[in-house]
Amino acid sequence: MSAEETQTATLEKEEETQGTEKKEEALPIVRYRKVSKSFGENQVLKEVDFDLMPGERVAIIGPSGSGKTTLARLLMTLEKPTSGTIEVDGRQLWHKEVKGKLVEANEKHLHEVRGDIGMVFQHFNLFPHMTILRNLTEAPVKVLGLSKEEARERAMGMLEKVGLTDKAKAYPANLSGGQQQRVAIARALVMRPKVMLFDEPTSALDPETVGEVLDVIKEIAAEGEMAMMLITHEMSFARDVSDRVAFFDEGCIQEQGPPSKLFVQPESERLQSFLSRFNLGEENSQ
Amino acid sequence: MVPIDVIAHIFDRLLPGAAVTVQLTVLSAILAFFLSFLGGFGRLSKFRIIRFVSAFLVEFFRGTSLLVQLFWLYFALPLLGLELPTGLVGILALGINYGAYGSEVVRSAILSIPQGQTEAGIALNMTPGQRMRLIILPQAFRTMLPSFGNLLIELLKGTALVSLITIPDMTFEAKSMRTNAEEYTLQIFGILLILYFIIGYPLSLLTRWAERRFSVGRS
Amino acid sequence: MAWDWEFTINEVLPQLMEVVYITISATLVAYLVAMVWGLVLAFARRSQFRPLSVAAYWFVQFIRTTPPLVQLFFIFYVLPRYGIALTPFVAGVLGLGIHYSTFLSEVYRAGIESVPKGQWEAATALNFSPVQKWKTIILPQAIRPVIPVMGNYLIVMFKETPILSAITLVELLGKAQIIGSETFRYVEPITLVGIFFLIMSYGASLLFQRLEMRLDLSKK
Numbered sequence: 001m002s003a004e005e006t007q008t009a010t011l012e013k014e015e016e017t018q019g020t021e022k023k024e025e026a027l028p029i030v031r032y033r034k035v036s037k038s039f040g041e042n043q044v045l046k047e048v049d050f051d052l053m054p055g056e057r058v059a060i061i062g063p064s065g066s067g068k069t070t071l072a073r074l075l076m077t078l079e080k081p082t083s084g085t086i087e088v089d090g091r092q093l094w095h096k097e098v099k100g101k102l103v104e105a106n107e108k109h110l111h112e113v114r115g116d117i118g119m120v121f122q123h124f125n126l127f128p129h130m131t132i133l134r135n136l137t138e139a140p141v142k143v144l145g146l147s148k149e150e151a152r153e154r155a156m157g158m159l160e161k162v163g164l165t166d167k168a169k170a171y172p173a174n175l176s177g178g179q180q181q182r183v184a185i186a187r188a189l190v191m192r193p194k195v196m197l198f199d200e201p202t203s204a205l206d207p208e209t210v211g212e213v214l215d216v217i218k219e220i221a222a223e224g225e226m227a228m229m230l231i232t233h234e235m236s237f238a239r240d241v242s243d244r245v246a247f248f249d250e251g252c253i254q255e256q257g258p259p260s261k262l263f264v265q266p267e268s269e270r271l272q273s274f275l276s277r278f279n280l281g282e283e284n285s286q
Numbered sequence: 287m288v289p290i291d292v293i294a295h296i297f298d299r300l301l302p303g304a305a306v307t308v309q310l311t312v313l314s315a316i317l318a319f320f321l322s323f324l325g326g327f328g329r330l331s332k333f334r335i336i337r338f339v340s341a342f343l344v345e346f347f348r349g350t351s352l353l354v355q356l357f358w359l360y361f362a363l364p365l366l367g368l369e370l371p372t373g374l375v376g377i378l379a380l381g382i383n384y385g386a387y388g389s390e391v392v393r394s395a396i397l398s399i400p401q402g403q404t405e406a407g408i409a410l411n412m413t414p415g416q417r418m419r420l421i422i423l424p425q426a427f428r429t430m431l432p433s434f435g436n437l438l439i440e441l442l443k444g445t446a447l448v449s450l451i452t453i454p455d456m457t458f459e460a461k462s463m464r465t466n467a468e469e470y471t472l473q474i475f476g477i478l479l480i481l482y483f484i485i486g487y488p489l490s491l492l493t494r495w496a497e498r499r500f501s502v503g504r505s
Numbered sequence: 506m507a508w509d510w511e512f513t514i515n516e517v518l519p520q521l522m523e524v525v526y527i528t529i530s531a532t533l534v535a536y537l538v539a540m541v542w543g544l545v546l547a548f549a550r551r552s553q554f555r556p557l558s559v560a561a562y563w564f565v566q567f568i569r570t571t572p573p574l575v576q577l578f579f580i581f582y583v584l585p586r587y588g589i590a591l592t593p594f595v596a597g598v599l600g601l602g603i604h605y606s607t608f609l610s611e612v613y614r615a616g617i618e619s620v621p622k623g624q625w626e627a628a629t630a631l632n633f634s635p636v637q638k639w640k641t642i643i644l645p646q647a648i649r650p651v652i653p654v655m656g657n658y659l660i661v662m663f664k665e666t667p668i669l670s671a672i673t674l675v676e677l678l679g680k681a682q683i684i685g686s687e688t689f690r691y692v693e694p695i696t697l698v699g700i701f702f703l704i705m706s707y708g709a710s711l712l713f714q715r716l717e718m719r720l721d722l723s724k725k
Contacts, residue, residue: 350699351664
């Protein structure tokens with residue numbers, strides 16, 4: 001568990017991260033360097049530099065198609081960057097250092113590094129052929145090598161956290177969208193990642209179940225153990241839960257800072273016009 | 287009109303053939319099942335050469351017609367110096383031919399599983415083998431079942447062709463019975479058809495049950 | 506025993522070429538029988554008159570679960586005993602056509618069911634007669650999505666024609682057998698027949714794929 005020790009060490013070293021100003025000593029848990037990604041002709045990320053500190057919660061906002069989701073998918077190794085590098089906890093993700101040179105990583109290397117990352121998808125992607133409990137225990141047993149009892153215990157504890165212990169034996173198809181997403185969050189959490197990615201976790205949900213999912217995420221955020229990257233269209237949620245907000249547009253970060261500043265005094269015109277589509281701070285703050 | 291004992295006699299004479307038909311169906315189905323997965327995985331391999339070879343073999347065995355393959359193995363192969371037991375020729379031709387069709391079933395079922403399932407597997411840090419074994423295959427297998435059921439019925443029907451290479455299945459028995467009792471041609475072939483139906487219809491009910499069972503209620 | 510090119514080119518090939526038209530015409534006529542009889546079966550299944558739809562159901566079930574080869578024997582050997590003597594060609598296209606009509610009837614059914622309910626209602630609202638409704642509204646929409654499957658069955662039936670040799674029709678495989686029994690050389694004739702079927706069915710499937718893409722593109 002030496003990795004966890006270093007994480008707590010960096011946490012202690014880290015002082016209040018204020019917007020883009022960071023202390024020199026604090027090591028980011030995730031570091032994007034000049035990351036670009038193109039799909040054919042279409043360049044969705046343009047030399048993005050982006051750091052995520054341990055325990056930091058960053059909300060990523062921006063219009064659809066601005067590259068937010070791709071940013072997360074690159075870190076989860078679901079897409080491969082066209083150029084640039086990503087570091088996770090000091091290790092290269094998509095590359096391997098061989099004799100001082102960076103070469104493309106193989107599946108084995110990816111397998112080692114991506115254990116630090118967990119992800120919650122827009123469309124939940126639960127395994128329809130397994131019970132809820134099995135959805136939560138399968139990877140801990142098969143990937144982490146826990147015993148069935150340990151995995152079960154961990155899974156039940158997590159189900160309790162998301163308020164779904166009574167659904168342990170049900171199948172995903174019998175759950176509402178909100179419940180499925182809560183299970184998906186629990187499924188990611190039982191793996192104990194250092195970084196959690198939420199890719200628009202509520203955009204596929206019925207409006208009446210959005211709240212229950214956001215509440216669960218807020219609760220996890222409040223524990224403050226993991227770094228979180230929250231891609232979302234829920235502005236008031238982004239403001240309430242994050243330490244930092246990054247505004248993405250046209251494949252770059254256009255502006256970032258603490259929510260208190262970004263939502264109140266946006267600098268760029270783009271962000272102003274983007275935010276004007278949401279009415280914030282008036283009635284729906286929680 | 288027809289004396290009962292004639293029908294009973296025909297039944298009696300056809301039953302040993304029915305046993306051969308069932309045996310052939312089961313053995314070739316096992317071979318076809320195995321080849322379906324071999325071919326299906328081959329066509330999805332990450333190596334181009336394996337994809338190409340399996341696609342070629344699948345097209346070859348689907349394209350050359352079952353009876354032609356059967357005759358080739360029975361008449362031509364011995365002339366090239368390899369004489370196989372006739373029963374084995376039947377099993378091989380049926381197994382390979384329906385295995386080629388089955389590989390398409392396997393391939394398309396695997397491709398039908400949404401990309402999100404693979405991605406969830408990656409996000410949980412499963413290895414490619416684990417993703418296939420624990421996530422993709424169990425789901426794909428349900429989609430395969432109805433198609434496999436239909437292929438099994440086709441295979442059963444296909445076994446009748448082996449009568450043409452002297453394997454004593456039901457159809458062979460019926461034909462040889464007819465040469466000595468032409469006046470009962472109607473009864474002989476009528477009962478033969480009914481016997482095939484008795485074997486095949488439960489399979490088709492089972493297939494439709496699988497279709498309903500596995501197509502609804504899953505998101 | 507090695508492959509004899511001279512025998513292949515001077516004897517087998519010309520003899521096989523003589524009967525290619527039989528294989529092809531048997532396929533096409535049998536397909537026509539299957540298309541027409543399949544449509545009859547599909548309508549019979551939809552009939553409000555229950556005995557008719559029940560009879561159609563069991564007919565389809567029975568024919569499609571029993572071997573076409575045995576059905577051919579039945580037509581070819583049983584009917585003459587009741588005064589209906591058919592030539593191998595006629596018996597063959599009837600047997601094959603009826604067998605596959607049961608499959609095509611299911612294809613038609615799927616196509617008809619794929620036409621949205623609103624289309625039926627719109628046709629009724631516009632006061633079309635039943636015949637007009639089927640001819641101008643339902644069938645054109647029902648057939649389009651099933652064209653690829655229909656094409657596939659044409660190929661399937663084509664590959665099934667060798668079984669007609671079992672009722673003494675001298676098509677490609679029958680001819681190959683005759684050549685074989687006369688010369689004791691089976692390798693060349695049967696191999697050539699196999700290659701012929703491979704080229705024809707693979708070529709046809711490529712053609713249908715392109716057709717399908719064209720149809721897809723022109724749809725919107």
